[in-house]
Amino acid sequence: MIQPLFVPNITASDLTGQKRARAKRVPIDSTMGDLIQDLLPRLQLPSQDSGGRTLTYHARVDRLGRHAHSSELVGEVLIPNDEITLHPNVDAGGKW
Helix, strand or coil: CCCCCEEEEEEEECCCCCCEEEEEEEECCCEHHHHHHHHHHHHCCCCECCCCCECCEEEEECCCCEEECCCCEHHHHCCCCCEEEEEECCCCCCCC
16 A cells, blocks of 8 residues: 555644644644644744743644644644644743
């Protein structure tokens, strides 16, 4: 059996669920970090917080109920028609 080269029809949303985008063919050998970076502009998510600091986003795979590490391969995490939720990493505290 030939293994597919793509994971089809991944739906991504922002944390509120108001913004949604579909990735029709995601290469199985790309990383979750690559996928997130591809989806950020399509979801029109900010790249910086209100203080001008760069935001880092994570993907929660709804089917698995867990966050995917940015280094994980798409083909090892996602299956066709999966839904992911992108949200920024929030660092508690900060400089005084």
